[in-house]
Amino acid sequence: MGRVIAVANQKGGVGKTTTAVNLAAAFARLGKKILMIDMDPQGNATVALGVEKDELSLTIYDVLLGECKLNAATIDEAQSAVAVVGANGDLTAAEVTLTEDEAGTLKLKKALKKVRKKYDVILIDCPPTLNMLTLNALAAADGLLVPVQCEYFALEGVAALMDTVEVVQENLNPDLALDGLLRTMHDRRNNLANDVSNELVSHFGMKVLQTIIPRNVRLAEAPSYGESILDYDAKSNGAVAYLALANELIRKRKI
Amino acid sequence: MGRVIAVANQKGGVGKTTTAVNLAAAFARLGKKILMIDMDPQGNATVALGVEKDELSLTIYDVLLGECKLNAATIDEAQSAVAVVGANGDLTAAEVTLTEDEAGTLKLKKALKKVRKKYDVILIDCPPTLNMLTLNALAAADGLLVPVQCEYFALEGVAALMDTVEVVQENLNPDLALDGLLRTMHDRRNNLANDVSNELVSHFGMKVLQTIIPRNVRLAEAPSYGESILDYDAKSNGAVAYLALANELIRKRKI
Ligand SMILES: Nc1ncnc2c1ncn2[C@@H]1O[C@H](COP(=O)(O)OP(=O)(O)OP(=O)(O)O)[C@@H](O)[C@H]1O
Ligand SMILES: Nc1ncnc2c1ncn2[C@@H]1O[C@H](COP(=O)(O)OP(=O)(O)OP(=O)(O)O)[C@@H](O)[C@H]1O
Ligand SMILES: [Mg+2]
Numbered sequence: 460m461g462r463v464i465a466v467a468n469q470k471g472g473v474g475k476t477t478t479a480v481n482l483a484a485a486f487a488r489l490g491k492k493i494l495m496i497d498m499d500p501q502g503n504a505t506v507a508l509g510v511e512k513d514e515l516s517l518t519i520y521d522v523l524l525g526e527c528k529l530n531a532a533t534i535d536e537a538q539s540a541v542a543v544v545g546a547n548g549d550l551t552a553a554e555v556t557l558t559e560d561e562a563g564t565l566k567l568k569k570a571l572k573k574v575r576k577k578y579d580v581i582l583i584d585c586p587p588t589l590n591m592l593t594l595n596a597l598a599a600a601d602g603l604l605v606p607v608q609c610e611y612f613a614l615e616g617v618a619a620l621m622d623t624v625e626v627v628q629e630n631l632n633p634d635l636a637l638d639g640l641l642r643t644m645h646d647r648r649n650n651l652a653n654d655v656s657n658e659l660v661s662h663f664g665m666k667v668l669q670t671i672i673p674r675n676v677r678l679a680e681a682p683s684y685g686e687s688i689l690d691y692d693a694k695s696n697g698a699v700a701y702l703a704l705a706n707e708l709i710r711k712r713k714i
Numbered sequence: 715m716g717r718v719i720a721v722a723n724q725k726g727g728v729g730k731t732t733t734a735v736n737l738a739a740a741f742a743r744l745g746k747k748i749l750m751i752d753m754d755p756q757g758n759a760t761v762a763l764g765v766e767k768d769e770l771s772l773t774i775y776d777v778l779l780g781e782c783k784l785n786a787a788t789i790d791e792a793q794s795a796v797a798v799v800g801a802n803g804d805l806t807a808a809e810v811t812l813t814e815d816e817a818g819t820l821k822l823k824k825a826l827k828k829v830r831k832k833y834d835v836i837l838i839d840c841p842p843t844l845n846m847l848t849l850n851a852l853a854a855a856d857g858l859l860v861p862v863q864c865e866y867f868a869l870e871g872v873a874a875l876m877d878t879v880e881v882v883q884e885n886l887n888p889d890l891a892l893d894g895l896l897r898t899m900h901d902r903r904n905n906l907a908n909d910v911s912n913e914l915v916s917h918f919g920m921k922v923l924q925t926i927i928p929r930n931v932r933l934a935e936a937p938s939y940g941e942s943i944l945d946y947d948a949k950s951n952g953a954v955a956y957l958a959l960a961n962e963l964i965r966k967r968k969i
């Protein structure tokens with residue numbers, strides 16, 4: 460039974476998409492069968508896996524509104540042996556429709572029911588806001604992975620996010636576990652990054668994953684070629700770090 | 715009559731808050747009277763200007779819901795001689811209320827009417843999503859300033875944002891002008907940043923501001939002290955760049 464992992468943080472630009480895409484590719488390299496679901500109208504994860512987001516006839520938007528089954532919108536074997544359900548600007552319109560629907564937060568969970576056993580891991584890339592799209596992901600997920608950029612504003616937002624997670628566990632999804640806080644864009648030479656990293660560990664202890672993703676420009680270059688870091692530059696620090704992350708999660712979450 | 719400038723981009727982490735806060739402080743250094751409005755539930759701009767966001771009795775949330783006038787929620791002379799209307803997590807609840815209200819996108823514009831003549835510039839920091847909070851800012855604004863991080867995903871999102879701006883100009887605010895696209899976190903040593911910068915200029919020409927904000931760790935350190943870059947390190951590359959930006963906008967927009 461595949462583990463559903465939501466990659467979320469309402470702080471923008473902390474590495475959610477970069478983590479979702481490259482962790483998916485790393486899991487695939489380690490022999491796992493992976494589905495990536497893009498829940499962000501920006502469609503960054505879709506594009507990063509080499510899919511032309513604006514040419515898709517079916518996206519996660521159609522699935523959430525019940526226009527088609529998840530299988531119909533799934534692009535098998537996109538880049539890096541990862542199956543993808545894409546997103547594009549249409550998804551912005553889902554917010555109002557989902558808000559007005561009483562079961563609006565449970566659409567994704569329902570859509571995933573029949574496909575969970577086809578995959579080892581289902582990763583969900585979330586937009587930078589605690590809206591109906593992110594709530595759908597948190598309601599459907601077994602685990603939550605929170606990328607935290609090693610900078611001040613990102614650190615500031617983690618406590619508020621942990622409060623939201625508690626509300627979700629009480630009202631929407633009691634089975635939601637925190638798979639971990641992931642330090643991203645960490646630059647060892649930079650005092651700020653080291654201070655923030657130390658502060659995270661002292662506040663959140665074991666909830667902070669051991670793997671640290673370093674700042675590595677190859678990670679920022681790869682998406683412009685529609686490739687994961689594993690395909691773009693498998694020897695880079697970024698690729699090594701995401702493989703280490705995949706192994707850490709396989710060990711800890713028995714994937 | 716003060717110019718209202720919205721700082722917006724649905725891409726997360728591109729430097730919206732850093733730009734709004736430090737441009738406000740730079741304008742104040744140049745003798746302008748400035749009001750900063752934080753429209754992001756994260757409250758990063760509020761905190762960056764030294765205000766304890768969770769101790770505020772009145773915030774922009776109360777103003778938007780008509781509970782008080784803008785003046786009542788204004789903290790005069792916070793850091794750097796900038797007046798602030800703060801935000802905190804309460805603001806998340808405004809989205810549903812504003813969506814259900816027919817005049818939901820015009821609340822901020824209405825609230826600003828009486829105070830515009832008190833200031834030379836009113837800056838609005840927007841959240842990383844095209845929701846009712848951002849639409850309120852775009853409806854109330856005279857000009858839009860779009861920070862664009864010199865990386866691939868940020869470049870990808872600009873065209874979609876320009877489409878949204880056209881829709882806003884046609885339906886909500888015909889007077890909204892584009893004050894410019896601002897290149898942020900630019901690192902001259904990095905090919906990706908130079909490629910993205912060149913691509914922006916070739917696509918958008920004169921819409922791209924001449925001032926480029928360099929990547930400068932002092933900008934990321936300043937908010938943890940609740941200070942703008944002008945107070946934290948006035949000689950840093952970041953401070954110099956934001957002063958240059960203020961001067962460029964004063965010249966071009968006759969502020
Ligand atoms: N470890 C890293 N080293 C260098 N650059 C990185 C790293 N991780 C991400 N980036 C770059 O930083 C920017 C922000 O990352 P990304 O878009 O993945 O964040 P996000 O949290 O998904 O953003 P949003 O909030 O808009 O969804 C991107 O340009 C990305 O390429
Ligand atoms: N020019 C710069 N040089 C170095 N760091 C920067 C620069 N501009 C912003 N930063 C840092 O990058 C991170 C993202 O910037 P910021 O929070 O201002 O972006 P934002 O667009 O407001 O994010 P959000 O989408 O969450 O509102 C912050 O940690 C900030 O301190
Ligand atoms: Mg993203």
Ligand SMILES: [Mg+2]
Pocket residue numbers: 730731732754758840841
């Ligand atoms: Mg911000």
